[in-house]
Amino acid sequence: MLSRDVLRDMERQVGTPHVYTRPADLAAYGYDAYGASGMRRLAEAIVFPASTDEVSGVVAVCAAHGVAVTPRGAGTGYAGGASADGGVILNLCRMTAVRALETEAQRIAVEAGLVTAAIHARASAAGLYYPPDPGSSTTSTIGGNVACNAAGPHTLRYGTTVDFVAGLTVVLADGRVARLGEGADAPQLIPLLCGSEGTLAVVTEVLLRLIPAPAARATLAGTFDDMDAASAAVAAITESGIVPAALEFLDRAALDAIAATGAGDVAPGAGALLIVEVEGSSSEVNGHAEAVRAALVQSGARTLDHATSAEEAARLWKLRKSVSAAVAKVQIGKVNEDVVVPRDRVSELVARSREIGLDNALGVVNFGHLGDGNIHTTFLIDPRVPGDRLNAAAAAEQLFETVLSMGGSLSGEHGVGTAKLAFVERQLGSDQVALMRRIKRAFDPTGILNPGKKIPARAPVEGDESEAALEAAGAR
Template identity: 40%
Template sequence: MAYRKVDEEILQQVRGIISDDKRILTEKQDLIGYSYDASFGVFLPELVIQPTTAQEVAAVVKLAYEETIPVYPRGQSTSLSGGPLPVEGGIVLDLSHMNKKLEVVPDDLIAIVSPGVLTADIHAAAEQAGLIYPPDPSSSHVSTIGGNLAENSGGPRGLKYGVTKDYVLGLEVVTPQGEIIRTGGRTVKNVTGYDLTKLIVGSEGTLGIITEAILRLIPKPQATAALMAIFDDIVTSGEAISKVLTSGILPAKMEIMDQTCIRAVESYQPSGLPVDAEAIILIEVDGHARAVEEEIREAAKLCEAVGARSVKIATSESERANLWKARKMVSPAITRVKPTKISEDATVPRSQIPAMFARLKKIREKYNVNLVVFGHAGDGNLHPNIVADKRDKDEMKRVEQAVAEIFEAAIELGGTLSGEHGIGNMKAPFMEMELGKAGLEMMQRIKESWDPKNIMNPGKIFPKPGQRLNLTEG
């Protein structure tokens, strides 16, 4: 597909759509800020528009469709998979300015939100009504709900509460041809035709642009309790996870950090973590106060019975915050080691977590890379992170091979390429490995039927012919 470049004629038309010239960015210094996200690679857009209404989005998309110009929706660009990168040039739609609506309707247990609203603001608004919006991607204080929706973001609470998709009842969407449609609605049950809501959530902006969402809220759990368990053997920690999950307890969070991770955190900010331990597990339960108290004690007993070196239950809110501090320091700790971080989210059936750890250990040794593993153990969603220096081409070649082997391992163990970050451009070459030719083709048919000119976030999810992972260029 040959795309048209953004020229003066296009700009004139855009000025007719967007009343305020300040929301049309064409200067290179402005465009640079839109050329990257939290993943790898830099791609300069030709034009950035900051729409504030669905009508503006629809008019721009209609123009882009008529003229065959790529369009990339973008929130706060915290994507770890390249979701908003303008890999084919064209127009970036910065939706972070479309942030006016955040309406909680307690009687219907819903919130109606604009795509540019920060997810943390939705959390706060729901709590004020005695409710919660459960999805909690680690980026929630800086990422927009629009980005969370496009990528179907997860987070630690996925184990008990599910992911973003599980809390979306309805959407307003601008289609690739610039029509405004509504999907779903305000009700939890809705089987009227195909579930376009759940198709669009997680489609990484390739099927349309979300301009409003109706989110499902639930009553706020009354109490929370947490524990930290330390294991000499990572296989034992895997057994503890299984034991807890089959005991009748469904924790809100169940996180794991491997030894490399523990050491990185401890050397970043010493806080008494056991650097000789092979794994730390953090468990949090929530719900009714009495239930929570009993469940956390039961979980501690189960960890001890399996062979944990030690288990510590937080006895106050500040102790609980303290337990989680180590987990929260992982990201800053590991990026201090080297400047380039490749953050993966390969996910395996939870019984395969010990096997996946063994595979990751081998990969670390085989390719001599700085591989750190942590993640959401309860749902099998691990985060193998490799830190490197992208100026070191030789190291990056090894990283490339290690990343490919991580994907292979996940799929061989019955898992998936991506649990919560999305495919973006980097993982696209591996799609057929997981889905097979026919499976990938059925996805492509949907894309082509909705976006025959491939203008909507091109270069994401679907590999180009012969496309391979490349971390040494771009």
């Protein structure tokens, strides 16, 4: 338990009302979106800073006392990365300011706690565009997006969060503030911090590049008998030379969930839905839309919709955006894994995931970013049923084994957290993991920043206590 002196020092930094220690408050932060797995971890305090200076003060206090610090945004992650065994959860939700919107320079400076959708809205109002749009954009924060290098439907054409980060303000493990990127030092460190899941520094402010809003946009959707036909349509679009802005899919189980909950209109008997969006000049969009339509028809589309207005496009996108809520209504619990496989093996992965679900007596839903092979495989559980959570854990392990055997990746955008730690060395190899540990020690010598996440702990070696001691530091 944190001493009264430590708590008092943190209260001096942020004010007494912004330090929570009551058991009920700690329990509320004992999990993130991965909580359906049954994982619960209790911190010793939840601290709510309102500025970079306050974050710096809190981290400095924790560093002086050897207290672990777990940065947290909205808790929308599915990997257990924002909960903590002891120590302090540093919640940045009070830091929501837009520092500057520079229309001519095409960039926006914001604090880490700002919800991603607010950035989309501010950019759009200025005639600009911020493409990264994770499915949780109405609730996730930009700091969390940077920490996990979030992606979303428009990754295929535009890239992930890191491709739009021009500058960062971060608090280091000893409480010092560093500014990286445009007008600051060491811009080459930005890609290292994006996706580091709070293990190297605490992101407090972000400078984002924006681009001009596309002059025109077309959204098409086609249903198919099965995933093989949908994958054939993707291949046909690729062969045409078009790079869509978005290329999303839902499998039969996802469509069934939407139909069962009335979340959208689904063609009866559809085995897969493909949503394709193209952007650019009016002439480009018209030509690309016709080519996409031809590819969908050629691949056996059962139904075909071509949105001619923003309202019609929103109706088509509603099917994709409503799937998580629909699944939650069909079954009260879910364990959502995001994995990546080569695009030509997506259909194979979907089929294998269904077999895994059957093997473990669980329903399974697949949806995601077919254009870049980033698939959200969701195992449905009822936490009240004995064994369901254990079955989901076994199913996840089988899924990871399958993904690695296909030459894929454990995570596309949700991060490693604690959920995938056991498989990291299998994917990356021991040399890369050893390098990750060295980088971690360089940034965080005493190991207080989000310990136990992202980077697997090294197995102890007899007679070598130095690295084990570093990894154990701050684990209170």
